[in-house]
Amino acid sequence: CMKGSFKLSYYNEYKSYLRMVKKTSLMILQQLLHEWDNGNVKTRKKILANFINYHSCDSGADLEEEFGNAASLFLVRITTWLRLTYLLGQNIKIQLDAIKIFLSASCGQRYLTEFLEVGGILTVLEILGLKLAQENDKSAALLLLQTIAECGRKYKELICESYGVRAAAECMARSSTGSTQECARQLLYSLAHGNPRYQKQVYQVLKDLLPSTNPGAQRVAAQGLRHILELVECPVSNDGLLDNIMSNLLRSLYSDVQYEACELIKELMKYERLQEGIVIGLIELLSPLMDDPNAKPVISDIPLPQHIQQASAAKILCVLCHDNLDVAKIAIDNKAVKGLINVLRNVRYPIAQTQAACALSYLVNHFTDVQNTLAESLGSDLYKEFLKSPQDLHKKLTPVQLDRLMSNKHLISLTSESRYTGGDTEVEEEEEKEEMEEAVGKRKKSKEEIIKVESRNDNDSNDSHESTDKDEDSDEDDDCGVIP
Numbered sequence: 001c002m003k004g005s006f007k008l009s010y011y012n013e014y015k016s017y018l019r020m021v022k023k024t025s026l027m028i029l030q031q032l033l034h035e036w037d038n039g040n041v042k043t044r045k046k047i048l049a050n051f052i053n054y055h056s057c058d059s060g061a062d063l064e065e066e067f068g069n070a071a072s073l074f075l076v077r078i079t080t081w082l083r084l085t086y087l088l089g090q091n092i093k094i095q096l097d098a099i100k101i102f103l104s105a106s107c108g109q110r111y112l113t114e115f116l117e118v119g120g121i122l123t124v125l126e127i128l129g130l131k132l133a134q135e136n137d138k139s140a141a142l143l144l145l146q147t148i149a150e151c152g153r154k155y156k157e158l159i160c161e162s163y164g165v166r167a168a169a170e171c172m173a174r175s176s177t178g179s180t181q182e183c184a185r186q187l188l189y190s191l192a193h194g195n196p197r198y199q200k201q202v203y204q205v206l207k208d209l210l211p212s213t214n215p216g217a218q219r220v221a222a223q224g225l226r227h228i229l230e231l232v233e234c235p236v237s238n239d240g241l242l243d244n245i246m247s248n249l250l251r252s253l254y255s256d257v258q259y260e261a262c263e264l265i266k267e268l269m270k271y272e273r274l275q276e277g278i279v280i281g282l283i284e285l286l287s288p289l290m291d292d293p294n295a296k297p298v299i300s301d302i303p304l305p306q307h308i309q310q311a312s313a314a315k316i317l318c319v320l321c322h323d324n325l326d327v328a329k330i331a332i333d334n335k336a337v338k339g340l341i342n343v344l345r346n347v348r349y350p351i352a353q354t355q356a357a358c359a360l361s362y363l364v365n366h367f368t369d370v371q372n373t374l375a376e377s378l379g380s381d382l383y384k385e386f387l388k389s390p391q392d393l394h395k396k397l398t399p400v401q402l403d404r405l406m407s408n409k410h411l412i413s414l415t416s417e418s419r420y421t422g423g424d425t426e427v428e429e430e431e432e433k434e435e436m437e438e439a440v441g442k443r444k445k446s447k448e449e450i451i452k453v454e455s456r457n458d459n460d461s462n463d464s465h466e467s468t469d470k471d472e473d474s475d476e477d478d479d480c481g482v483i484p
Helices: 002-038 041-055 060-066 071-088 092-103 109-117 120-128 135-149 153-161 164-174 178-192 196-208 215-228 241-247 255-268 272-284 305-323 325-333 336-344 350-366 368-378 380-388 390-396 399-407 425-479
Strands: none
Touching: 002 041, 002 060, 002 071, 041 060, 041 071, 041 092, 060 071, 060 109, 071 092, 071 109, 071 120, 092 109, 092 120, 092 135, 109 120, 120 135, 120 153, 120 164, 135 153, 135 164, 135 178, 153 164, 153 178, 153 196, 164 178, 164 196, 164 215, 178 196, 178 215, 196 215, 215 255, 241 255, 241 272, 255 272, 255 305, 272 305, 272 325, 272 336, 305 325, 305 336, 305 350, 325 336, 325 350, 336 350, 350 368, 350 380, 350 390, 368 380, 380 390
């Protein structure tokens, strides 16, 4: 009885404690809502800042406990204030951050439903195209949309049906900060992943961003395409993707854009039906201009776009040949050697000459015909220096030597039928040693055979001499015999 009464009293005390906590939370909520309804902009910003600081990691149950099972009342007030004031472009970020706490809370599906019922997605998408909105406001809007998209496929389709893909792409193209562009890329990737109905739409939007004049948008679009290629089907060679890469990304002055272009081309090279088209397109970019070989090298601060395109094509071609020998054969079949020699004549942009010389050095080390013909055209001394430092070849070439290279018909008309050397000096040395050992073994065998034949001949001659002596002895015996 004592134990039962103790348990009952303990239960009653705990129950009264919960009532007191609930009353306290309700009083706190009432006070908070009263301050919100009667406060000005400064007061509301202070309330939102405190809410973000203290409840950024709370779950749905924690929020309900904090606000006495009436947290939806506070969410409705925030969304209403946002819809009334977002056109002014003020206090947008702090409101979106507060809404994100509700939508990202575990077991907070009811908050997401309430936000969608009042047209929250359309409001956030309009913020992305708002001229008065700042970059951090757009970043917060993109993060909120990504939070909604991560809740399931039907929410991704809802965002796409509300023209969310186009809004995110336009925001990426107009943005001037890398953080906003990265948020847009993450949102587009999230909309494409696990959403087969709209994957091609995301692919098309990112492809159309490549000709943009915004280098940040070009870089992020190329990076997004590289990640989405594994989700969509193999792109077709005539869908405009290769043209956008060749004519826009490779002309960029920014190294990060060219890096993403190179990585995207390497990703496309995994599809066999695109390999030849990519190699041919790169070779065509090797001869955009013909400079006067008698002109002095001019290094300008801002090189011509076609010169940058030329250098990028030579560099990527060298990388692709290093990765796959079959690509090198395709390049030689399509007169890549002629194009690289043409780049060596571009005295206005030495970087292009350096990249072309590096690509030529790879082909020289792997194909004997290229090696022999280039050695004849350059001469023994210059060819040895070329093998030691290919990147310095353009500094030592004279106009006469360049003309000789361009006029060498055999060097221009090389094909992949040239014998492959392997490009590995250690392997070549081992093969030479094996050949020498085989030759020495053959010589030893031939000597042994000769010695055996000679010994056989000597034995035969000795046997013949012995037989003649025996015949003579028998004749003498016959002559000296007894007369019967």
